Each structure stands twice: as structure tokens, then as C-alpha cells.
Amino acid sequence: MRIVIAGGHGQIALRLERLLAAAGHEVAGIIRNRDQGDDLRAAGAEPVLLDLETASVEEVAAVLHGAGAAVFAAGAGPGSGTERKDTVDRGAAVLFADAAERAGVRRYIVVSSMGADAGHEGDDVFDVYLRAKGAADDYVRGRSGLDWTVLRPGQLTNDAGTGLVRLEASTGRGPVPRDDVAAVLAEMVDTPATAGLTLELISGSTPVSVAVKGVAGN
Numbered sequence: 001m002r003i004v005i006a007g008g009h010g011q012i013a014l015r016l017e018r019l020l021a022a023a024g025h026e027v028a029g030i031i032r033n034r035d036q037g038d039d040l041r042a043a044g045a046e047p048v049l050l051d052l053e054t055a056s057v058e059e060v061a062a063v064l065h066g067a068g069a070a071v072f073a074a075g076a077g078p079g080s081g082t083e084r085k086d087t088v089d090r091g092a093a094v095l096f097a098d099a100a101e102r103a104g105v106r107r108y109i110v111v112s113s114m115g116a117d118a119g120h121e122g123d124d125v126f127d128v129y130l131r132a133k134g135a136a137d138d139y140v141r142g143r144s145g146l147d148w149t150v151l152r153p154g155q156l157t158n159d160a161g162t163g164l165v166r167l168e169a170s171t172g173r174g175p176v177p178r179d180d181v182a183a184v185l186a187e188m189v190d191t192p193a194t195a196g197l198t199l200e201l202i203s204g205s206t207p208v209s210v211a212v213k214g215v216a217g218n
Contacts, residue, residue: 001068001069002027003028003067003069004030004048004064004070005017005030005045005070006052006071006092006093006096007029008030009031009033009039009040010074011158012156012185014043015178015181016186017029017040017043018182019182020045020186021045028048028063029043029045029047030060030074031048031049048063053092055095057099058099060099061100063099064103067103067105068105068107069105070105071108071109071111071185072108072110072140073111074092074093074096075088090136093110093136094140097139097140097143097146101145101146106146107189107192107195108140108147108149109148109149110136110137110150111181111185113129113152114153116130116152117130118131118134118135119134120134137198147192147195148195149188149196149199151185151199152199152200152201153200153201154171154174154175154176154200154201154202155175155176156177157177161180161182161183162177162203164203164205164206165201165202165208165211166203166204167199167204167206168200169199169215171204172202176202183208184208184211184212187208187212191213194215194216
């Protein structure tokens with residue numbers, strides 16, 4: 001299956017690309033910096049140069065054409081201001097969802113954030129970020145043409161993954177290695193029964209595959 005990942009050079013995205021490529025999938029990662037291409041190739045992914053802040057729906061849909069799944073893992077990143085929280089964390093997610101519908105790609109997975117809420121109060125940059133992510137999640141969940149899943153990890157760490165997680169509609173706060181987030185995403189791509197679910201993810205005691213199949217069966 002061809003899988004297109006927005007934010008292809010992100011820390012979670014690179015891990016996910018390695019996992020999907022190793023499983024035999026054809027993976028493409030959208031980046032806006034040509035210099036990042038070699039990192040994607042090393043992970044087994046095809047780099048696609050495209051700026052999701054300026055691209056049209058038609059341009060993004062052309063990249064998504066023929067894909068079996070789309071994963072939105074882009075983000076403005078640390079150090080970015082409030083304007084880019086809106087243009088990337090909300091705007092690019094909306095664009096990518098519209099493009100997926102236009103291209104006929106139903107399976108759509110969003111890497112969101114625990115606490116994301118369009119009505120979140122506060123004026124700090126992180127508050128703006130949570131509102132942007134929440135608004136993007138709401139938009140995606142309203143698209144009838146998408147079999148969406150929204151994944152909201154807890155505090156991200158670079159600790160080695162354990163393969164053991166807690167994945168539920170509400171987990172409470174906690175840390176989770178990026179390795180394990182990527183592993184959950186890879187499992188979700190192959191588990192369409194998770195469509196229509198918004199799930200929180202932290203470290204836990206359940207193997208990734210069991211956790212994903214467990215929520216899919218509820």
C-alpha cells in the first residue's frame with residue numbers, strides 16, 4: 001500500500017517511515033526543505049517537496065493520488081510563533097484532509113496532542129497550539145469522506161520504545177516514547193476498524209498490536 005505522510009521529516013514521521021517501509025509499504029513523506037531528502041531516503045521513504053502552507057488542494061491531491069492511507073504528522077514545531085501554529089497545525093491539517101478527500105484517499109490518521117481543544121483558553125503559544133490542533137481535529141472528524149482516526153499522545157520522549165502502551169479514549173496524562181507512537185500509527189494504518197475513534201496514548205502495559213486491536217473491537 002502507498003502511504004503519504006505530511007511532515008515527513010518529523011521525529012515521529014521518520015520512525016514511522018522506517019516501520020512502514022520495513023513492512024513492505026510504499027512510503028512518501030512530504031517535506032518543504034530539499035536538504036531533508038536524504039534522511040527520508042535512509043528511512044525507506046520517497047521525499048516529496050511541497051510546502052503545505054502555500055500549496056493548493058489540487059497540488060496536494062496530486063501527491064495523494066493512488067495512496068491507500070494518509071498520515072498527518074506535520075507541526076510548526078518548538079520555537080514557532082502563534083501565526084504558524086494556525087497555518088501549520090490547523091491550516092495544513094485542513095488542507096491535507098481536503099486533498100485526501102479530493103484524491104479519494106479514505107484512510108486518514110492525524111497525530112494530534114493530548115489536551116487539543118478548539119475552545120481551550122489562554123494566550124500563551126502552547127494555548128494557541130492546543131486550540132489549533134483541536135480545531136483541526138474537529139474539522140477532520142466532520143469529513144464524511146474520510147475514515148479518520150485521531151491519535152493524541154501524551155508527553156513525547158526520546159526514550160527507547162518498550163512496545164507497551166495504554167491506548168484509550170481517555171488515559172490521563174503521562175509520557176510516551178516517540179518509538180511507541182510510531183509503532184501505534186503503523187499498526188493503525190493496517191487496522192481500519194479504528195476509524196471514527198479519537199484516542200489518547202501513553203506508556204502502559206499492553207503490547208501495541210493488542211492495544212490497537214482492543215480499541216478497534218470495542
